[in-house]
Amino acid sequence: MANKKGRRRRFGAVRQYRSGRWTASYLGPEGERVRADETFETKKDAEIWLSQVEADLSRGDWRDPDAGAVNLAVYAAKWVEERELAVRTVDLYQDLLRLHIIPALGTYDLDEVTAPRVREWRTERLRATSARTTTAKAYRLLKAIMETAVDDDLISRNPCRIKGAGKESAAERQVATVAQVDALADAIGPRWRLMVYLGAYGPMRPEELAGLRRRDVDPDALVVRVRVAEPERTNGRRAPGPTKSDAGARVVVLPAFLRREVEWHLGWWAEQGPDGLLFVGERGGAFRRTTFGRVWRRVRVTAGLPEGFRFYDLRHTGHTLSTRSGATLKDTMVRAGQSSEKAALIYQHSDHERQREVADGLDEMVRDQRAKHHKKSPGGRNGADVVRDS
Template sequence: MGNSAAVGLNFELVELRQVSFRAYAEKWVEERELAPLTQDLYLYLIDKHLFAFADLDLDEITAPRVREWRAERLRLTGAKTITAKAYRLLKAIMETAVDDELITRNPCRIKGAGKKKAAERRIATVDQVDALANAVGMRWRLMVYLGAYGPLRPEELAGLWRRDVDLDNLRLRVRLAEPERMNGRRVLGDTKSEAGTRTVILPAFLRRELRWHLESYAEPGPDGLLFVGEKGAPFRRSTFGRKWRKAREAVGMPEGFRFYDLRHTGHTLSTRSGATLKDTMVRAGQSSEKAALIYQHSDEERQEEVAAGLDATVRKAREEAARKTAETPSGTNLARGQ
């Protein structure tokens, strides 16, 4: 959001008082190269959370008004995270207005207002991942496993084709992403970042799941989608979301546990199985300017070791669960004193 390049609006001949925040903000979003979901988010924030400034001229947005707006949003909604996002967007837009010489100083000067410490993400146990995969149904169980043990993002799963799957060597080639926008339309495009384009080596216990899915549910042909709905339509977030919520309830997982939290589960298990932070970043396709200073190359051989370690961790957890189940006396045997 911090890009302060001029938006190129023809405000030179317009009085400051005639430049409304809404017109400027929408143009600000329009003239940036944003991912579709990011563009949707910014327009949503402008419409639903920055509406208090919509009809104001840019020079009417003062520091006291920004403080009052933030305090009111927090008081009425208690939504600290979304309020912080809205504040960051407002600050970025107004910073560009300063560069465009439409205002003399950015009115967003509240220290720490754009920061929100993320809550500790929930993780699932191996048993819970298995239970979720069973509860969501045969067509979608592989999606649960790839979300946890890939770990792949939902939009990456939606963009997988048959030719991206190497069953013999247990590899998935992540090349594309198909996020679903707020209007329900899917957008075929690049992965979230350059690091998102990657080869994921899967743990060996997923071979049977992957083969079964390819034989039973994936579209035919090299360009056939890996995940399609019951009626042959491409994966839809809304449709899968309903199935996910039912599966989560059936398993007894907390309401706040999202499909995306499976990625955190995968990170945690990989680390426990011996992967370094560098390895997990490569595996999950994450990158940032800060991460670029920390995470170096993780070669394919090391990724095979990570996958093997993950395989051993899951197998051990399953065997332990099965052993405990076998050792638990049945109600009949207890009644008999056995």
Template sequence: MERTEYSELPQRGWPDGERIRADETFETKKDAEVWLSQVEADLSRGDWRAPDVGAVNFRIYAEKWVEERELAVRTVDLYKHLLRLHILPAFGTLDLDEITAPRVREWRAERLRTTKAKTTVAKAYRLLKGIFETAVDDDLVSRNPCRIKGAGKESAAERRIATVAQVDALADSIGIRWRLMVYLGAYGPMRPEELAGLRRRDVDLDNLVISVRVAEPERTNGKRAPGETKSDAGVRAVVLPAFLRKEARQHLAWFAEKGPDGLIFVGEKGAPFRRTSFGRKWRRARAAAGLPDGFRFYDLRHTGHTLSTRSGATLKDTMVRAGQSSEKAALIYQHSDEERQRDVAAGLDDMVRAERSKHHSGDRAHHSEEPTGS
């Protein structure tokens, strides 16, 4: 018997008054009517999707997804990097509705097996999941194919803490032009992009206060991207411990650019410092200070947090000092004003001076015990 194909819906009312072609053919009119009844049931529940609605190329959708979001420039760089190296090679030629949960599981397993980089794969998975969350909201797919529990979580290693002696060793080894940057990273504690944006007008030597107003992160193309701090709390006044007065005065006199808008930190040739060139100096200084390879400049902030807490600072005090914020913290923790920040800086000053004194006393005792020879 000749097969009859009923590929279009019978004459019924459809969304937007369109006549929708089914994505399959039927041998009999009865089969078509059964299918049609199922579609009508989906319509009544609000679950119906046109057969070709998910036929949107993933690459095009993902790149547009990044463009449409208000993201920090470093985040844009990260997302484009993750798409280019990890996501688009697997899914770039597919439509949204062709990317299934099994395909996502296979992709993640392959990335983990090939790269051995759990943290990077977790970031890539979170990005993929976020893109599909929007696709679900846009009614382009009915369900997010990223359903692996815990796949987007990063198991960060415990943050390292440097001792006062190690911070001093880092500052001594990195060179006189950059030693203040090490101290501000630890005892500010300021982010690298905040240090990059500091200018002379931001430094009040009389009161030992640095005003953090902007951030200037360096993009992957090497260009600086002046902009706002990481959060509103990032705009703050940092009271420095008194032992940094001499360091700050000398640095301003010897290395900072002239004029109120002059950058505080510039390279030997007068250009703003670069992550690549500074990174080489950092690695050499880190080795000289006896710190492990994994110790990052950013870990100096954790050192500052820890020392401030030990000197009597509350959690809110350290949050204000470091420019950290969250809605939950804003509701829970009480205000920390500048006077309290001066108390924290004074406690930090006392602690560092005491640690230095013990360290130097130990050196003297060690040398006095060495044999003089005969």
């Protein structure tokens, strides 16, 4: 209990407890009485604290001491909910929160998530999982959430201040040869061989391939219209929606060597009707990522590609081969549906006619590589070889 010793100051008040320690209080911007959350050894220490508060108020830096008393788990869930994110990004963030952030930090309020706690949490994650990439993703997410808390005036400073902790050191993307792409297409079987070719020579993202319908393919003009993306969520459900960026909605001109592949696939494997799926699973429904993943691991070995070569790496193969055939950076960006804000690219242009030239260059290069490969590997021709001819 405080006694009556002490005096009123111009800003705030200090009082001494019977224990001999001092307390301080002041009126906040809304007229509420705000007390220090600590006691002070001397009267001077209490007055210094009040002077600091007064300075914060005059600079507009004052923050309600109770503002940060918001549970991190609750705030993080709301943070994800309020953002316009791709469904796969939502799944990723929720997994990072559920598996890596909330178990260690979810019981704390925002103002209790201190820099030392963040450092301890990151160190524990690296030690327990040895997953540097996943830990970097989790750290970036936590940093983004806490930065919003700063903007919301709930905390005064972001506690995520570890230099380089959010950076990922991605491995060098692997590039397949023309012969290896053909080997993958042969090994994966007739149902999905065109998917391999569109992944490499489109080059299209898996979620874009999943969204293709029969009406999106013009076998006469040899073009594919990418309109939507249908990523598969972690719960197994598809989430039809827009492409990854505005540039993702595009018309892809295919090289001429794929004409027979396209005609054969439309004749045998695509669903009937304009809205029929271009690629279907073995049971006739939309193909599943998990099922396709098991098939991919098998055919990757059969085709002689190294462990870690992903279906998505076919896009990088397409980028590389297009560049080798004479495409400019802007040409490959348009072809792959990529966007960039770099000023140097804004004024460059790659129209439909230029995309036809890029496809022709790619066609010539692939045919040449195939001819060289067949010279080195003479032998009988199988059904897949016949389909590849045009």
